[in-house]
Amino acid sequence: MTVRPLSAQDPESVGGYRLLARIGAGGMGVVYLARSEGGALAALKVIRAEHAADPGFRARFRREAHAAARVDGRWTAPVTAADPEATEPWIATAFVPGPSLAETVAEHGPLPPDTVRALGARLAEALAAVHAAGLVHRDIKPGNVLLALDGPRLIDFGIARAGGATALTATDVVIGTPGYLSPEQARARDEEVGPPSDVFSLGCVLAYAATGRPPFGRGTAPAVIYRTVHESPDLDAITEDGLRILVARCLAKDPAARPTVPELRAGLGDFGTDDWLPPGLPAVIAARSAQVLHLPEPERPTAPGTLVDESPTPSRRRLLVLGGAAAVVLAAGGSTAAWLTGRSDGPSTVTSRRRRTVAVQADLSGSGKTLGTSVERGVRLAVEQHNARADRRFDLVLTVLDDAGDADRAEEVARRLVTDSRVCAVIGPTSDATALAAQDRYKKALLPMVTAWAGSDALYAAVDMRNPTSSVFQLCPSDSAIGAPLVRYLTSLHPAHRTFLVEDQAARDYSWLIAHTLVANPPPHGTVTRHQVAADTDDFGPAVAAALAARAQAVVYCGDSSRRAASCARALRAAGFTGTPAATQAVLTPEFLRAAGAAAEGWVFSATFVDPARLTPAARFVRSFKKRYGVQSVGWGAAEAYDALGLVAHVLDTVGTGPVDWSNLTRRLRTVSYRGITRRIAFRKHIGEVEEEPGLFLWRVERGTPLFLGQYQEARV
Template identity: 50%
Template sequence: MTEQLTPSDPVRIGGHRLLARLGAGGMGVVYLGRAETGELAAVKVIRPEYAAETDFRARFRREAAAARRVRSPWVVPVTGADPEAEAPWLATAFVPGPALAEAVARCGPLPERGTRILGKILARALAAVHAAGLVHRDVKPGNVLLAVDGPRLIDFGIARSPEETALTSPDAVVGTPGFLAPEQAQGREVGPAADVFALGCVLAYAATGRPPFGTGAVDALLYRTVHDDPDLAEVPDGVRDVVLRCLAKDPAARPTAAELDEALVEDAPEGTAEWLPDEVVRLIADRSAATLALPDIDATAATAPEPGRAAGRRRFLALGAGGAVLLAAGGGAALWAGLRDDGSPGPAARRWILGVQADLSGPQQAAGRAQERGVRLAVEQFNARERRPFEVEAVVADDRGDPAEAERAARRLAADRDVLAVVGSTGDKTTGAALGPYDERRVPQLTVSSAQGVYGTASRRSLLQTVPTYGTTSLPAALMLKAAGVRRLGMVIDRAAGEFAWEEGHLAYRTVGLVEIEVHPRVVPRSAASPVAVLADLLDWEPDAVYYAGGPRRGADLARGLADRGFTGVRILGYPAAGPEFTARAGAAADGWEVYAPYIDPGAKPVAKFAAAFRERYGRAPGRWAAEAYDVTRMVLDRLTEAAGGGGRPARAELFELLAKGTYRGLVREYAFQDGYLQGVEMFHYRAADGRFGYAGPADTGE
């Protein structure tokens, strides 16, 4: 929870406008601050009297250096620091959620599955800490924050390399009694195994609401930690063995963080909070809303605005994946319309550029090329108008389907101040990699074919998904299964295909259950040679239908396996697997498989004129996703035209707002958004026959 600033608190620290207090202790104060970019940060400021102590300043300097060395989405990153300032400070990304300690105290222990997922994600966080050559040394419920897109490990105040000399006296205990290892309790040298022990204590606490060595006086806690067995009687069976291994007295007997990640076999739904109880999710949401509902800070700023910039400029703050977007810091619409991304004047001497980021030479190059050509066709048609208000240039970046190259391409496009928006990228991983650079520069990013619901811990302040997410494919599938009289569905979720398969399969499982069809899910581990391994168990259950969420090659193996066993029931294939690779590998076993996809067939009547123009321009029929890219580009051009009529060239953030709040009827579907997600679930039905997927018309989505 936040507290108001006191009269003695500073107004700014290190470029951060301070908004509230997050907490205070004997050594310093932690503030909620806003950087000049508009991002919120937790700013830890050391009191001047302690900063004068050489040892204390050295410890703080080490904390900043240690935190910067860790690279993990589950460790709160450092965004700035100045250990040499008169009042040393350290800023980290702000997580507007409660600590695990508060969540358990207010809402009760986590369920078994939630505890496993918490452990798995925190094990990954510790693996990153240890890979950086550090030991955290204070893993406890108070240093685990729960956010809308997953937990975060915080506070490297006492982290150090194992070989470094402690800054405290030899017999001092560093850490939190009740959540530290025996060797730590005895003041001996500690390594990564001490963090694993502490994580075991955290998981026991999360599962029961009590530390495994009880509570009470510090001396008693330390004695029990060193000599007694932990009390794990109330820890669920599915967690107890793993926790017991973590709490081994001998450090060598404990698993490493990476081994703990492997031992906790629960699939961690990264980027969501669905694994937490409803009460905790509500607490996170309430805390986020309360924290981000901040006053207009520009109106109270003590310093004058920079030349060329108005004090009322808006800032956009996102709560996380799928969260509501809040507008903090006001300003009239007319003022906002007059602002520019870089404070420069209007459009007279500047180009109007639409960026295109796509996989043009990598694993998804067919879709990437189709999208690029769809964008170019729309731009060329716009520029051919006699009374066009401006001329648009398409600038293309090939990210080759590689996340590292995608991030570099995004930074290049975003750095060009004339790029007003970007269509792309083609795949999920490249879209996620590009998200940060576009967010930083407020470049509207419109993905045509990336249907992932969340992108790790990345924010969505500038992203518009113009395609239904993977889970929505299950709605027409569920309606079809119900109409076909299916009562028992075998669900195969193949983890080897990546995040989309889990997302698609998990949501399909829930959706199909809503139409009163019994579902028998089978998750195929990444390490399994083939999904055929689960068929014996699946068919023993005698399903009427089978749904496969995974990739084309292994999906084809499953199709052949079902055919070999004489299965003739309804078969549904997740659309990412539907293509030539599946039909070629499956052969005759591919016939009859049903697919529900968000892309329209190029021969469908609604896109006939587009297909003819495409064929005339490029000498071939359009491929998948070309019509959708054409639609999205025309939507952007429509909004740019609207902005030009009302005052000239728009700022990027203004264009994003026009896109996000408007509705546009394209050739393929209607485009309207909520929190960056496409509203509506228009889908298309395909059926495999004679070695190809034939178009069967628009899917029934119940609308």
């Protein structure tokens, strides 16, 4: 919901409630934020007179208002007053401010499994109260689930139906919200819509909370409805098996196959109300709630045509600052309201902070979605932790755009972001191809593009790094440097006097680059032999035979294909090679480990990414990440994304409180030295490239698992 000032046509009060602002409007009526004579806040829905003129409509409104007043549940919004007989009928529900589930997930990402279970358990209890009153809610969706510190609230009984009555909200006149309505609602079979329909919708909401997307996808309403009726839901991203199975049961096409509300409540387990939210969110909810609870009395708008001073007054400014954050939590709990107002011996105050927007551009749905998701999650966690700091000078706002790993889409994403003056910097893109496609637009606009995942020399070559206003920042060293850790390993850590290079012609340029580094830095008093494997063959046997003939103590695969590197590994193992096999990070993937199997053992890799679990400065990050996302380990890219956001936030802290000038921010980024959890990030003077050595690392496969050895100059065997 968006909080907007009252218009000149709005009344000052309704039924003894003083109107403060508009929080919703549609063809059926208007929803106001209001204050009762006793000072309590309420959400007050007023139905337009033309609809109330229909006797049948008024009778249904009367019946539903009475039914909604009977809903008595801790996790629902109680009706505090109603007047079905007024010229414009109205109904008021108790109000406590806070963000909706839709807004929370959009801004902060999916919730961890334990939080989803706690959310579902409370909403199941809310449904039990709704059904006990003889109602079917019919519009359970993320926008109607609102978050308070002690738990969620299910709101908007304006379209709940008893006895087949017609919905009362403008946007939901038909049947509900595509993506969250049940198959029986989608088929418009009102006689079949009962409590199991609400269970189906709640399953959709839990899937959204756990994954960040509706289980039947997005798109046009007909397409989503078709998938709801005919196709299986997409639940693959729900990481906990028990939760995924329970949600799948809720989404059964047959209403009889779904769990009852008591069964669903039991399946979700017992969760208290303390500490049910992941780190960062309580502070966000408290801050936004406090803003609304300190809402001043509104100015009365001037009638059209009257000359007024256009400068905003403090009260008007306070109304506008709520914006989309004023999606409301309707609740009865007085204790929550007391906590949110900061009730104490002295008066409470609210600190107004400037907001700075940072964007993430990543592949979230294409072949690189594993990395893209890790990047997004790392940035989200950094934003949440920044916003939870009491000493922060500004709040960070995050916007995320998916380029699906496609170059054309990446350019379109960049075009959109450079036209949004609120965006201060972009974290990403997450691949060489998308970074190359987007970088021109960011350079021309001087909008900082900060990527730690695109190391292509082509990207470096495309950017004039000597230009202090060049706004493309590569935090990872380029491909031309990636061979340096292998040189140290093979000359100092595990010396190999005879090194054999397998140059894969399927990646001719990349292979030449890696081989060139090793040839230029041969082992002391040793030899380096080169052998090419044609692109049209997967047979690495001849290359391995040549390596054995040369009595090689180390074999380096210089290509970038995990599949072909695995073929090389199997050939080495079959031939009985006992030396050191090595490659670069392009090969270090789950595909290589699966395809190579036991032959992957002992392989050494140079890389530009870390395992934060083995870095002492990253210990807090690792704990928070696992708890926030309900995972056992931190994927590649997340720690680097966390540092990228930290770098940007560090520099934003130096630019003052006024609007951010992109060229000024670019210059400051170019000269900064920032100590992150992975390493120190700085750019070389007069050249502009990132300092390479702190960002180059070694890995080795042990017992089938990649083991992080550390920064290559500090690593020990």
